Amino acid sequence: MPETSWRLFRFALPLRISLPSGARVRQGWLIQIQQAEAVGWGEVAPLPGFSRETLDEAGRILQDRLFRLTSFPPEITWAEWAEAVEQSLESVPASVRWGVELALAQCQAARRGKRLDTWLAPDPLPMVSINALIPIDWREHPERLQAIRAAGYQAVKVKVGQHAPKEAAQDVRLLRNLLGPEVELRVDANRAWSLREALTFAEAIADRNVAYLEEPLRDPAELHDFVRRSPVPVALDETLAEQPDVPLHCWEGVAAVVLKPALIGGLLRAWQRAREANALGMTVVWSAAFETGVGTRGLLALAAASHSKAAAGLDPYHWLADDVVYPRLALHPATRVADALTGPWRLNAAVLEEVNEHA
Ligand SMILES: O=C(O)CCC(=O)C1=CC=C[C@@H](O)[C@@H]1C(=O)O
Numbered sequence: 001m002p003e004t005s006w007r008l009f010r011f012a013l014p015l016r017i018s019l020p021s022g023a024r025v026r027q028g029w030l031i032q033i034q035q036a037e038a039v040g041w042g043e044v045a046p047l048p049g050f051s052r053e054t055l056d057e058a059g060r061i062l063q064d065r066l067f068r069l070t071s072f073p074p075e076i077t078w079a080e081w082a083e084a085v086e087q088s089l090e091s092v093p094a095s096v097r098w099g100v101e102l103a104l105a106q107c108q109a110a111r112r113g114k115r116l117d118t119w120l121a122p123d124p125l126p127m128v129s130i131n132a133l134i135p136i137d138w139r140e141h142p143e144r145l146q147a148i149r150a151a152g153y154q155a156v157k158v159k160v161g162q163h164a165p166k167e168a169a170q171d172v173r174l175l176r177n178l179l180g181p182e183v184e185l186r187v188d189a190n191r192a193w194s195l196r197e198a199l200t201f202a203e204a205i206a207d208r209n210v211a212y213l214e215e216p217l218r219d220p221a222e223l224h225d226f227v228r229r230s231p232v233p234v235a236l237d238e239t240l241a242e243q244p245d246v247p248l249h250c251w252e253g254v255a256a257v258v259l260k261p262a263l264i265g266g267l268l269r270a271w272q273r274a275r276e277a278n279a280l281g282m283t284v285v286w287s288a289a290f291e292t293g294v295g296t297r298g299l300l301a302l303a304a305a306s307h308s309k310a311a312a313g314l315d316p317y318h319w320l321a322d323d324v325v326y327p328r329l330a331l332h333p334a335t336r337v338a339d340a341l342t343g344p345w346r347l348n349a350a351v352l353e354e355v356n357e358h359a
């Protein structure tokens with residue numbers, strides 16, 4: 001069994017655009033795990049306002065778990081590996097599972113001479129498309145919308161929950177006109193509205209060809225009712241983090257699931273969700289919780305391996321003004337996976353503080 005060694009860093013990255021919480025710095029923990037010659041990277045960065053665990057709590061649990069890491073024989077199958085890792089990380093918060101599982105999975109893939117995507121699937125997609133996330137203040141910054149259009153994104157997502165339903169519907173109608181009929185338009189209300197408000201909104205945009213509406217309801221107990229009555233397809237996001245054990249077949253009529261491994265229980269849980277959704281014919285949308293290049297590359301690998309043709313929500317990466325490793329990830333509206341996942345990378349010492357080393 002090869003020795004496992006690891007390094008742990010704390011990072012703080014400046015942002016170009018504020019997080020939903022208003023923060024202008026993205027903070028988290030970067031881990032590097034080495035087993036034999038193989039190296040894996042992961043990040044643990046709870047998202048304020050969305051994660052249940054804080055940065056310090058996650059850091060404490062992470063350090064404790066790093067000291068207990070085991071390595072697995074390189075010849076074991078993905079299923080055997082997944083079961084062992086799952087057990088070893090039981091009851092660990094989502095962001096910690098995401099980071100540790102990602103680093104371990106990359107190590108295991110590398111020991112078999114593969115990348116994460118090619119280890120997860122024999123025939124991953126070579127290209128993954130990305131949707132642009134429109135900043136909340138797009139009306140005051142038309143140049144940002146202009147830049148999204150000029151870059152050639154085929155799918156965009158806009159937040160609407162900060163407005164009353166009628167005003168939000170006006171926004172969506174205006175955006176549809178500005179974007180033209182071809183671009184896929186997704187909307188996200190982040191649980192802002194009552195059932196009545198959400199239905200008012202959905203009816204007002206029903207003829208605008210919106211791909212889906214994410215999480216409209218303040219009271220998630222009414223979501224089944226909304227799904228039955230809404231003229232616009234519905235996607236789950238927060239619900240998946242809140243109800244990790246409810247099988248997706250209980251959500252009949254839901255069109256899409258937005259999978260954020262950092263919030264819904266880690267890489268393995270998210271991978272299971274993707275398989276479940278594929279089997280039910282629900283659209284799988286991989287999405288970021290404002291990860292650095294390390295986590296975003298992990299998401300790209302998962303999107304490719306799950307064969308999801310839906311544009312992945314990885315645009316938050318562009319909101320970071322710097323990254324934990326260089327070279328920076330080059331994300332395009334259609335990104336070639338092999339280019340994005342092929343290193344080598346070097347640490348960006350300017351944004352990292354080494355916390356602990358164990359060899
Ligand atoms: O899904 C995307 O296109 C990008 C990610 C994204 O929109 C979000 C990430 C994390 C928290 C929220 O701000 C938001 C969401 O609710 O989906």
Ligand SMILES: [Mg+2]
Nearest residue numbers: 188214237238
């Ligand atoms: Mg959402």
